[in-house]
Amino acid sequence: MIARRDDRRPGASTPLLADLLAGKLLDPGYAEAAARRAASAPPRRLRGPGVLLVLLLAGILIAVAGAQARRGEPVAAEQRARLIDEIHARTAETDGLQDRVDRLRARTERSRAAALARSDEGRRVRGRLAGAGAAAAALPAEGAGIVVTLADAPPAARHPAAESGRVYDQDLQVLVNGLWAAGAEAIGVNGRRLTSTTAIRAAGEAILVDYRPLTGPYAVTALGDPDGLRDALEGSPADRRLAALRDRYGIRYEVHRTSGARLPGAGTLRLRYAAPAPQDGQ
Structure with a gap:
């Protein structure tokens, strides 16, 4: 038996899902009950005072939210500026410490090279260290x-x-x-x-x-x-x-x-x- 080829695009809805979304799988009894309720229920209206009250409450909420947002803007800007200043200060401190480490490392390397240069074995060790240091990116x-x-x-x-x-x-x-x-x-x-x-x-x-x-x-x-x-x-x-x-x-x-x-x-x-x-x- 040869399976029927499915030419639908990837992501296309299956028939079951399509029927469900279209309402075809809804039980007829539920559909009739919903139709009766919709036909018998009187239209719901908001009377004039109710509409005015809703609009008034919405306006108050919008005004309060706007006032809080305006009060929060200077505080947020101040906190952001303080964080930026702290980042710059910590970065400068880290850069200074890194420069100090580099100077101490260079001084140590000079002292080690001078000590190893005093003997043949030391010079051979120095050559091996230089090769390993270059391979490990430890040397300039x-x-x-x-x-x-x-x-x-x-x-x-x-x-x-x-x-x-x-x-x-x-x-x-x-x-x-x-x-x-x-x-x-x-x-x-x-x-x-x-x-x-x-x-x-x-x-x-x-x-x-x-x-x-x-x-x-x-x-x-x-x-x-x-x-x-x-x-x-x-x-x-x-x-x-x-x-x-x-x-x-x-x-x-x-x-x-x-x-x-x-x-x-x-x-x-x-x-x-x-x-x-x-x-x-x-």
Whole structure:
């Protein structure tokens, strides 16, 4: 037996649901009773004083709601300004502490390098540490590469759906993954160095990179061979996605070469669930 093909579009109502909505499944007795009540019940009217009373109560409620809203506006604005000031103060404090950590880390690195340089074994250890630090993005990196700039669409060129002209965290994620796939040796966003555990997320309207809020435009720096990076990025899924956003919604998407970019170290990673791989024979 060949099943009959169903040509209805996805989401179309089934016959049972359509009959129910059309009232075809209603019991005839209920339908007759409802019809009798509708025919015998006298029309309900609001007399003049009743109408005036309802209108008066509605006006009082609207006036009270408007007065409360007007009183609440200055309080809400004051609270918002206080929160913004506190955010700026905490951000400045965090930036100051981060600068201090960077200086102490650089001083520690110089002292360690000087101590290791006193012996052959120390110099060999220093070489291994430098290689591991570069792989873990713990040390600064510099050299040639490319800079990819993403920015919200300007108001004059913004799509009627204004939210579509914004850069979101998913866009940065796609771009960063595309640059890693293109062979980037090191990547940073607005000067923030990325590691294998760096998160790019959204919190409200802000984009967080390594849990630090960043503002546009977003300059994504990738170190490596500039020609090789551009060739590998061009035509990739990341490039096609961002080019489509640029063409359709006016988002700024530009790629240019750089010959002397520098990215800071990301600091020491804290591994919570990793352990050294066992050596052969152990």
